[in-house]
Amino acid sequence: MKNIVRMLLQRISLGLLTLFVVSLIIFLGVSMLPGDAAQAILGQAATPDTVAILRKQLGLDLPAHTRYIQWLGGILQGDFGTSIGNGREIGEVIGIRFANTLFLAAFAACISIPLALVLGILAALYRNSFYDRTVNVITLSSISTPEFFVAYILILFVSVKAGWFPSLSNIQGDPGFFERLDKTFLPAVTLTLVSVAYMMRMTRAAIINLLSQSYIEMAELKGMRKARIIVRHALPNAWAPIVNVIVLNLAYLIVGVVVVEVVFVYPGLGQLLVDAVQRRDMPVVQACCLIFAATYVSLNLIADILSILTNPRLLHPK
Amino acid sequence: MTTPAPSSLDQADAVDVRKISRGQRIVKELLAAPLSARLGVLIIFIYVIVALFAPWIAPFGESEIVGKKYLPWGEAHMLGTDNLGRDMLTRLIYGARNTVGIALVTTIYAFLLGGFLGIIAAVLGGWIDQLLSRAVDVLMAIPALIFSMLLLSIFGTSVASLILIIGLLDATRIFRITRAVSLNVVVMDFVEAARLRGEKLGWITLREILPSISAPLAAEFGIRFCFVFLTISALSFLGLGIQPPTADWGSMVRDTADLITFEDYTPLIPAAAIAILTIGVNFVVDWFLHKTSGLKDEL
Numbered sequence: 001m002k003n004i005v006r007m008l009l010q011r012i013s014l015g016l017l018t019l020f021v022v023s024l025i026i027f028l029g030v031s032m033l034p035g036d037a038a039q040a041i042l043g044q045a046a047t048p049d050t051v052a053i054l055r056k057q058l059g060l061d062l063p064a065h066t067r068y069i070q071w072l073g074g075i076l077q078g079d080f081g082t083s084i085g086n087g088r089e090i091g092e093v094i095g096i097r098f099a100n101t102l103f104l105a106a107f108a109a110c111i112s113i114p115l116a117l118v119l120g121i122l123a124a125l126y127r128n129s130f131y132d133r134t135v136n137v138i139t140l141s142s143i144s145t146p147e148f149f150v151a152y153i154l155i156l157f158v159s160v161k162a163g164w165f166p167s168l169s170n171i172q173g174d175p176g177f178f179e180r181l182d183k184t185f186l187p188a189v190t191l192t193l194v195s196v197a198y199m200m201r202m203t204r205a206a207i208i209n210l211l212s213q214s215y216i217e218m219a220e221l222k223g224m225r226k227a228r229i230i231v232r233h234a235l236p237n238a239w240a241p242i243v244n245v246i247v248l249n250l251a252y253l254i255v256g257v258v259v260v261e262v263v264f265v266y267p268g269l270g271q272l273l274v275d276a277v278q279r280r281d282m283p284v285v286q287a288c289c290l291i292f293a294a295t296y297v298s299l300n301l302i303a304d305i306l307s308i309l310t311n312p313r314l315l316h317p318k
Numbered sequence: 319m320t321t322p323a324p325s326s327l328d329q330a331d332a333v334d335v336r337k338i339s340r341g342q343r344i345v346k347e348l349l350a351a352p353l354s355a356r357l358g359v360l361i362i363f364i365y366v367i368v369a370l371f372a373p374w375i376a377p378f379g380e381s382e383i384v385g386k387k388y389l390p391w392g393e394a395h396m397l398g399t400d401n402l403g404r405d406m407l408t409r410l411i412y413g414a415r416n417t418v419g420i421a422l423v424t425t426i427y428a429f430l431l432g433g434f435l436g437i438i439a440a441v442l443g444g445w446i447d448q449l450l451s452r453a454v455d456v457l458m459a460i461p462a463l464i465f466s467m468l469l470l471s472i473f474g475t476s477v478a479s480l481i482l483i484i485g486l487l488d489a490t491r492i493f494r495i496t497r498a499v500s501l502n503v504v505v506m507d508f509v510e511a512a513r514l515r516g517e518k519l520g521w522i523t524l525r526e527i528l529p530s531i532s533a534p535l536a537a538e539f540g541i542r543f544c545f546v547f548l549t550i551s552a553l554s555f556l557g558l559g560i561q562p563p564t565a566d567w568g569s570m571v572r573d574t575a576d577l578i579t580f581e582d583y584t585p586l587i588p589a590a591a592i593a594i595l596t597i598g599v600n601f602v603v604d605w606f607l608h609k610t611s612g613l614k615d616e617l
Contacts, residue, residue, distance in 0.1 A: 018459045025456070029472050137354060140604060144596035146548055148555050148571055149589035152578050160581055167579065255461040259552050263575075273464070274556050277471040285471050292464045300459075 007308055015301035022293045027068050030282050071286075080287040085279050090287050093272065098291060100171065101261070101268035104184050105253040108191035112253075113246055116196045120203025125230075127208060139197035147256065151190045151263040159186060169266040187264045191253055199249045206241035210234050240310040247303035251296050347609075355605035361598030369414040376408040381563035388577065391584075398584055401573045410588060412565035418595065420477060420560060421547040424485045428546065429539060432489030436496025437523045437531075440504050451497070454490045462487045463549060470558050480550065480559055488546055495538055499531045506530075533610045540603035544596045551592050567592050 055061050062070075074081065080090035123132045142150075159167035169183045210216065211234060219229045258270030265271070269288055276284035348359060368375060378384050381404060389399040397406035439447040457465070466483050473479040503509060504527065512526050553559030554568025562569065567588035574585040 018456065021456050022460055025460075026468060029468060032472065136604075140600050141593075141597045144544060144548075144600045145593045146551050146555070146568075146589060146596075148552070149586070149593050152571070152575070152585055152589060155578055156581065156583070156586065160579055251461075255464060258463060258467075259555065262556055273467060274558070277467050277558055280471055282471070285468060289460075289464055289468045293460045296461045296464075297459050 004308060008305060011301065011304050011308070015297060019294060019297050022297065023072060023290060024068070026286050026289050026293070027071060028064070030286055031064055031067075075287070075290065081283045083276075083281055083284050085276070085281040085284070090284055094269065094287055094291065097267060097269045097272050100266065101254065101257055101270065103180070104187055104191070104257055104261070104266060104268060105250065107181070107184055107188040108195070108253050109250055111188060112192040112196045112199065113249065115192070116199035116245075116249070117203055117242065119196070120200040121207055123200065123204045124207035124211065127204075135200070139201055142193060142197040143201075145194070147190060147194050147259040148263050150193050151186075151260060154186050154190055155263075167264070169264040171267055184266070187257075187260050187266055190260050190263075191256060195249055195252055195256065198252070199245055202245045202248075203242060206245065207234070207238060209241075210238050213237075240307045243306045243310055244303050247299055247306060251299035251303075254295050254299070255292060351605055354601040358598040358601030358605070361594060362602065365414055365418060365595050365598075368411055369418055372411050372415045376405075376411040378405040378408040380408065380412045380565050382408075388574075390582075397587060398582075400570065400584075401576075406570075406574075406584060406587070409565035409570055410567070410591060413567045413570060413588060413591065416560065416564050417551065417554075417566045417568070417592070418547070420481060421543060421550050424481045424488070424550065425539065425543045425546045427481060427485040428488040428542060429492055429535075431485065432492030433496045433535065435489070436493040437500050437527055439493070440497045440500035441519065441523060441527070447497075450493065454493050457487065457490045458494075463552065466549065466553065467556075467558060470553070475558050475561055477560060477564075480553070484546055484549055484553075488542055488549075491545075492538065492542060496531065496535065499534050500527055503527050503530045537603050537607050537610065540599050540606070544599050544603075547592070547596060 052061075071081070078091050080094060082088065083090050083093070119135065123135050126132055155167045158164050165185045166183055167186065169187055171180060171183055216229060216233055219233050257266075257268055258274065260266070261268040261270040262274055269291060273285065273288035273292070275281075276288060348356060351359075383403045384405050385395065385399050385403050387399065387401055387403050389395055389403070391398045395405050395407065397410065400406055400409065435450055439450045460468075466487055469483045470479065473483065509522065509526050512522055517526075550559050551568035554566050555572050557569070557572060559568055560566040570588040571585050574588075577584050578586075
């Protein structure tokens, strides 16, 4: 047990360190920019005096490390600063946007994870069969497809021609849960189609890796039924890789939403980031990047922790 | 010593013979390859031809305005015109040159950077290895698309900064794989022998290690190219990548996207051009991986 706790603590502190360095990169990268927020707000016509006054108000005259500590301290209390573009509090906007993004990612995960696991396990069990090879070709193709291609095909056939689901997911205010599901259906299916292949291939590889172990062969030679071999012998050892696959996929979904959100005009964090990058609204860019990166780092951290916790060798030391 | 000319001729002959047999071997292997791989090779071949001869194939100039906006498909303009009245087919053909060309340059740059540093880290070890590996860990902790958007908003969206940024982010993956495969080779006897012979670092990396790791790296090149190509297309689609008036498939989808609501297939065509090339490359890589791993099993 002591071993596990030590490993977990090591892993968590490494994760925190990564987050710290990432925040440092995001902050320093932006402060390398020529000109600063004061200049951007006031525009070209501003006199040096007014810029200097605004700079003082915004605290831009302080040295970089003080500003970094203030920035990070503010974020930890939920204060992301104000947008250069419209002067609004970034925190308010980002909260709603991030919730929308999480909703979309969760919706996609509910479809894609069960699908990928079933397809992956089947492909592993019947490997090198016609089914396996067909699935291999299809997944290879779907990995290679840009998200917007899948999205526009779906819009054309499912939305414009058939008229089953709306092609725009412009959620405003608080629609009911079912209307929300209806409006986010196409983006969620797009994300599913793009991510399922990757997850399926990882599941297949994990299971095949397990099935080639000698204790599985032993169970087969004993004449055990196939179902029992899989449930009693293979699955306990397969949990770690499968859980890993699921969490990594969640990380992929949350980050992969950017393009899909733009196609469907879905008011999520990805769309906000793209808009901010186009307008070079640096405080918003910083905030979005930090949230995306933090989500990604923490999900990877959770994947590692779970794979430590589900590893039978670590749980039952000799 | 007395007759140096014939021996050098012999050598040239020998090289020639090896080249022919190698070419024949490639043809033979291709004929024996599975259908998907042959299809992939054919696709890549067609794209290369189109990219090389774009100005001769295309009916109009790259950013020439030839008619009204959003003309439908017809005789004069096979695929209609885009949001500014430029011929879609022409832009599609030039896109093969621009989009694929930029992706290829980026991948090569990423390979030179990541591959070089990866081998160096494996050969030298010690603090250089630690420093490079930790730096790569941090860069990889941020999702690539998000990081490239941050960097693009700092350095601006020009083709040069696009290549440098995407290449740098992609080099991290190449660094990892090169370092990993090189580490297996570095401990082998022939490298040890070369070291004891007193060979310099350049010799060891280029003549001893590089030949042994070229097979996995070649497959990786295909995979990385697909990633870079898709990333650049995604960024262009978002309006942050290749900028107008350069013809580029990602931005062409973006420019014509409104047509989709009128049951028009036009925006799907540049998107399909991206998808087909990536699928082709992936088929070839898949076959190659299967092949090289199979050979290893036999040995």
